[in-house]
Structures are given as structure tokens and as C-alpha cells.
Amino acid sequence: MVGVDYPPEFLANPRNHRTRPSLYVWTDEIAFVIDTTPEFRMQLLREKVRRLDAVLVTHGHTDHIMGMDDCRRFCWERDGGLPVHASPETMAVLRRVFDYAFSGRPIPKGYFVPDPRVVDGPFELGDLRVTPVALPHGRTTCTGYVFKQGGRKRLAYLTDCKTVPEAAMEVVAGTSAVVLDALRPQPHPTHLSTAEAVEVCSRLGAERCFFTHLTHDYDHDVDQAKLPPDITLAYDGLQVRVSEDGVTLSP
Amino acid sequence: MVGVDYPPEFLANPRNHRTRPSLYVWTDEIAFVIDTTPEFRMQLLREKVRRLDAVLVTHGHTDHIMGMDDCRRFCWERDGGLPVHASPETMAVLRRVFDYAFSGRPIPKGYFVPDPRVVDGPFELGDLRVTPVALPHGRTTCTGYVFKQGGRKRLAYLTDCKTVPEAAMEVVAGTSAVVLDALRPQPHPTHLSTAEAVEVCSRLGAERCFFTHLTHDYDHDVDQAKLPPDITLAYDGLQVRVSEDGVTLSP
Numbered sequence: 001m002v003g004v005d006y007p008p009e010f011l012a013n014p015r016n017h018r019t020r021p022s023l024y025v026w027t028d029e030i031a032f033v034i035d036t037t038p039e040f041r042m043q044l045l046r047e048k049v050r051r052l053d054a055v056l057v058t059h060g061h062t063d064h065i066m067g068m069d070d071c072r073r074f075c076w077e078r079d080g081g082l083p084v085h086a087s088p089e090t091m092a093v094l095r096r097v098f099d100y101a102f103s104g105r106p107i108p109k110g111y112f113v114p115d116p117r118v119v120d121g122p123f124e125l126g127d128l129r130v131t132p133v134a135l136p137h138g139r140t141t142c143t144g145y146v147f148k149q150g151g152r153k154r155l156a157y158l159t160d161c162k163t164v165p166e167a168a169m170e171v172v173a174g175t176s177a178v179v180l181d182a183l184r185p186q187p188h189p190t191h192l193s194t195a196e197a198v199e200v201c202s203r204l205g206a207e208r209c210f211f212t213h214l215t216h217d218y219d220h221d222v223d224q225a226k227l228p229p230d231i232t233l234a235y236d237g238l239q240v241r242v243s244e245d246g247v248t249l250s251p
Numbered sequence: 252m253v254g255v256d257y258p259p260e261f262l263a264n265p266r267n268h269r270t271r272p273s274l275y276v277w278t279d280e281i282a283f284v285i286d287t288t289p290e291f292r293m294q295l296l297r298e299k300v301r302r303l304d305a306v307l308v309t310h311g312h313t314d315h316i317m318g319m320d321d322c323r324r325f326c327w328e329r330d331g332g333l334p335v336h337a338s339p340e341t342m343a344v345l346r347r348v349f350d351y352a353f354s355g356r357p358i359p360k361g362y363f364v365p366d367p368r369v370v371d372g373p374f375e376l377g378d379l380r381v382t383p384v385a386l387p388h389g390r391t392t393c394t395g396y397v398f399k400q401g402g403r404k405r406l407a408y409l410t411d412c413k414t415v416p417e418a419a420m421e422v423v424a425g426t427s428a429v430v431l432d433a434l435r436p437q438p439h440p441t442h443l444s445t446a447e448a449v450e451v452c453s454r455l456g457a458e459r460c461f462f463t464h465l466t467h468d469y470d471h472d473v474d475q476a477k478l479p480p481d482i483t484l485a486y487d488g489l490q491v492r493v494s495e496d497g498v499t500l501s502p
Contacts, residue, residue: 002295002324019293038289038318042270044253062349066317067289073253097348098313 001216015220015235019043020063021212023157023179027149030126032056034145034157040067046237054125055114057086058159059142060093068098072112081115085125087132087143091118119143128154133168135161138190146171154242155179156206159213162190164200175206177240177247182211182233184218194223201231208247210234252467266471266486270294271314272463274408274430278400281377283307285396285408291318297488305376306365308337309410310393311344319349323363332366336376338383338394342369370394379405384419386412389441397422405493406430407457410464413441415451426457428491428498433462435469445474452482459498461485 010016020037024047032054037043052074058064068084075082086094094116095102107113117123122131129148134141137160144158153175158164161181164172172178182197191213192200201209211227212234224233232238232249241248261267271288275298283305288294303325309315319335326333337345345367346353352363368374373382380399385392388411395409404426409415412432415423423429433448442464443451452460462478463485475484483489483500492499 002292002321003301038291038321039293040289041253042290042293050254062317062320066313066320069313069317070253070289096350099347 004216006216010219013220015233016216016218017236018214018216019236021159021234022064024049025147025155026051027127030054030128032125034058035064035159036066036068036071037063038066041070043236044070044073052082054083054085056119056125056130056145057084057090057094058144058157059087059137059140060090060097061140061160064160065094065097068094068114069101069112071114072110075113076110078113081113083117084114085117085119085123085130087119087141089141090143091116131171133158133171134165135168136163136165137161140190144168144172146175152176160190161192162188163192163196169200169203172204175204177208177210177242178204178206179210179212179234181213183213184215186217198228198231201228206230208232208240210238210240255467257467261470264471266484267467267469268487269465269467270487272410272485273315275300276398276406277302278378281305281379283376285309286315286410287317287319287322288314289317292321294487295321295324303333305334305336307370307376307381307396308335308341308345309395309408310338310388310391311341311348312391312411315411316345316348319345319365320352320363322365323361326364327361329364332364334368335365336368336370336374336381338370338392340392341394342367382422384409384422385416386419387414387416388412391441395419395423397426403427411441412443413439414443414447420451420454423455426455428459428461428493429455429457430461430463430485432464434464435466436474437468449479449482452479457481459483459491461489461491 019039022037023034025032030053031051034056035058071082101112101114119132131146133144135144142160147155156172156175156178159181180197181192182194183191185194187193197211209231220233239250270290273288274285276283281304282302285307286309322333352365358364370383382397384395386395393411398406407423407426407429410432431448432443433445434442436445438444448462460482471484490501
């Protein structure tokens with residue numbers, strides 16, 4: 001965190017150097033990102049991302065959207081705008097913040113051209129069936145996303161939530177890989193704490209859960225060792241493969 | 252740039268790895284930043300910034316403002332909000348984009364609390380006298396800033412401009428160190444090109460000019476060698492000291 005001194009052994013672990021949470025998902029048919037953080041451009045460069053067919057947004061808080069203009073690079077070769085999927089509440093924030101892009105006015109070549117797609121129920125995204133779930137996050141409702149491929153629940157992304165309500169639990173149950181908010185050990189009014197997230201995971205029956213949106217309170221390797229074996233503390237650059245063969249991690 | 256391959260010798264030079272332009276200025280009395288880019292948090296961490304007393308904004312384009320929420324760290328120990336100086340046009344953009352912060356509603360501890368200060372003429376900032384100048388940048392008017400200390404013009408920051416109009420030239424003339432937009436060698440409709448910026452510098456009589464807002468068209472060391480000796484291509488992490496003894500650079 002800005003303005004804080006850390007012990008050298010903490011800084012020596014690259015997994016303790018965190019940018020804001022975002023997920024890049026790709027299948028044989030589509031490549032998309034969930035959330036565009038302020039550091040989105042740095043993340044794209046780090047991961048050498050060359051393809052982006054869509055953006056999904058969980059909610060309109062600054063740490064999840066402020067890098068969206070850097071999608072411009074992926075608008076150059078498209079016919080039409082880049083699909084941006086968001087709930088009505090979130091889309092209203094995007095329209096306000098990025099008004100020059102969402103205004104519907106003609107946009108010169110080279111700039112960000114979104115194609116807004118309001119999420120009001122399940123939708124298709126390439127070879128995936130996407131089901132949104134509503135998650136309480138203070139005064140905001142965050143949208144979680146559950147991805148089915150070939151009829152199987154492969155992935156769920158549930159960030160920025162104080163709880164996972166029963167309606168969402170039913171949709172998520174049985175998903176292979178679940179990415180879940182677990183802000184910090186201490187309780188927080190709008191995020192799941194570590195213990196709360198562990199409890200949610202125990203009820204989901206996922207093959208593997210990944211904790212995300214982690215603060216500097218986590219010392220990655222120290223805190224990883226305290227968690228059940230089916231829970232992984234996510235880190236910048238973590239890649240996860242979800243297939244018939246199960247959930248595998250690299251590097 | 253995202254999605255572009257570069258030769259290994261280009262990437263080997265750290266001065267070819269650029270984040271978006273921002274300037275941190277400090278004197279014995281005050282420390283402030285000009286613009287808060289999307290990568291602002293990464294820049295604060297890289298430079299180990301521990302103090303921020305104010306923010307000056309040049310204009311409301313995304314590459315200059317989207318990191319502003321990360322000023323929150325510097326709002327914790329303050330009585331009152333963090334002064335944010337911007338022209339009426341730019342302040343209107345800030346109010347729209349960061350409406351939760353600029354609304355005037357009470358803000359919980361830990362979050363970004365701005366104290367908006369509309370720039371409508373010269374103002375004092377610590378031991379500096381700041382004079383704004385209007386710079387044409389397409390449909391936007393960008394605000395340049397000229398800083399006097401002890402009656403001497405020490406620094407001018409003139410980014411995102413197609414020209415430096417005569418009225419601004421008169422204010423800037425005789426400034427020790429001038430930071431100037433020089434987007435790329437090729438002409439651009441809203442930015443100074445290299446040749447245009449060199450021409451502006453030749454009329455300013457500054458001790459030293461620094462070119463900023465540089466695209467990947469610049470190969471730092473190759474293009475530096477083509478410039479007059481009083482012009483420096485800026486790079487991430489460049490530090491400049493302006494004093495009675497002149498303008499000195501490090502590292």
C-alpha cells in the first residue's frame with residue numbers, strides 16, 4: 001500500500017505485490033476480461049494480451065472500472081464496438097464516467113468504442129453460457145458471473161460481496177473453479193473476510209476456490225499455509241486451466 | 252503499447268517503458284502532483300511517495316485523471332479534504348467522474364476526500380505562486396501551470412496542447428525548466444509533434460526543456476541524440492532539481 005514500509009522478506013515474495021483484481025478468460029471461441037482496473041494497461045502488457053472480444057463488469061467502483069479506456073487497442077480492427085456487459089446499475093455508472101465513449105456519438109478511429117450490453121439475465125458469450133448473480137456490496141449490488149461450458153459449470157467470479165445469498169449459492173453450487181472475495185482477515189462492512197469466505201467455500205463444493213481482492217494484510221505464503229488445501233490465495237499472473245481433467249494451476 | 256511487438260534492444264532500455272504522464276513537485280513547504288494517471292498508484296509506489304498536500308489537474312481526459320481515487324491514502328491524516336485545483340471545465344469532469352467524492356456528502360474515513368479549488372487565476376501553493384495558462388487541445392482547453400518561487404519562474408508544465416499561444420508564451424518566457432507535450436514525430440491534430448515542440452522551445456529561452464507525453468514512436472536514446480542539447484526526452488522516474496544553481500537531472 002502507498003506510504004507503508006514492509007519487511008524485506010515480505011517484499012521479496014512477488015505474490016505480495018498486487019494490482020487491483022481483474023480476470024482474463026479465454027476459450028477456443030472467445031477471450032474476455034472481467035473488470036478493467038486502473039492498472040488494466042499494465043496488466044495487459046504484463047500478460048501480453050493480444051485478443052479481447054468482450055468486457056464484463058461486476059460493479060462501478062473505481063478500482064474495477066477506471067482502466068476501461070485502455071480497451072481502445074482492441075477496438076481498432078473491429079466492425080462495431082467492443083461488447084461491454086454490465087447490470088443496469090453498473091451500466092449507468094459506466095455511461096456517467098466514460099460519457100464520451102457511451103454517448104452514442106461517432107467516435108474517431110483509435111479510441112475506445114463500447115457496445116453496451118445490459119445484463120438482465122443469462123446470456124451467451126462464445127461457447128459459454130453466462131448466468132449473472134446478485135451480490136450485496138454495501139449500497140451497491142455487485143454482479144457475480146457463473147460460466148457454463150458444454151452444460152458444465154466451469155467458473156464463477158464472485159468479487160466485492162459481503163455475503164453470497166442463497167439464490168446465488170444455488171446457481172454457483174457445483175462449479176469447478178470459484179473465484180471469491182476474501183478481502184482481509186478482519187471483518188469489513190462490505191466485503192467477505194477470510195473466515196467468511198472459507199465458510200462460503202465449504203458450502204459450495206467447488207473443486208477449487210480462489211481468494212481474490214486481497215489486501216496487504218495477507219502475506220501470501222504464510223497465509224496460504226493456513227488455508228484448507230482446496231483454497232488458493234490468488235496472485236498477480238496466476239493462470240488456471242479448467243477442463244474435463246479438472247482445475248490446474250500455473251505457474 | 253498493448254498488442255505490439257518490439258525489438259529486444261528497444262525493450263532493453265528502461266526509458267522506453269512509459270506510464271502515463273504525471274509530475275510530482277516538492278519544495279521545502281509543499282508537495283503536490285500534477286495529474287493522476289490510471290497508473291498513479293503504481294507511480295506512487297515506485298517513487299515511494301509519502302507526502303501529498305495537493306493535486307493540480309491539467310484537463311479531464313482519462314489518461315490524466317483516472318487514478319485520482321488513489322489519493323485516498325493521503326486523506327487519512329488531514330483535517331479537511333485534499334485540495335484539488337482545476338479549471339471550471341476540468342472540475343466539471345472531475346465532479347461527474349468521481350461524483351461520490353465531489354458530491355459534498357459525508358465520506359467515511361479511509362476514502363478519497365477532495366477539497367475542490369477552482370482555478371480562475373494565479374494562486375498560492377505553499378511557497379509557490381502558480382499562474383495558469385490556457386492551452387488548446389482539440390475541443391478541450393488544457394491548463395498549463397507556471398510556478399514562481401521567490402519571484403523567479405522555476406517550472407512550467409505544459410502538456411496536451413496543439414500550440415502554446417502567445418498569451419501563454421509571455422507567461423512562460425524565462426522559466427528555468429519547461430515540461431512540454433511532444434507526442435510523437437508525426438503531426439497530430441491535438442498534440443505538439445517533436446518538430447513543433449522544438450520550435451516552441453527555441454522561442455522560450457528556458458535553461459532546459461523536457462519533452463513529455465511521449466508515444467512508443469520514441470526510442471529514447473536514439474531520439475534523444477537527435478535533439479538540441481537543452482532538450483531532454485523525459486522518462487519514468489526522471490528527477491529534476493531546479494534551484495539558484497540551475498537545473499540538474501538525476502538519475
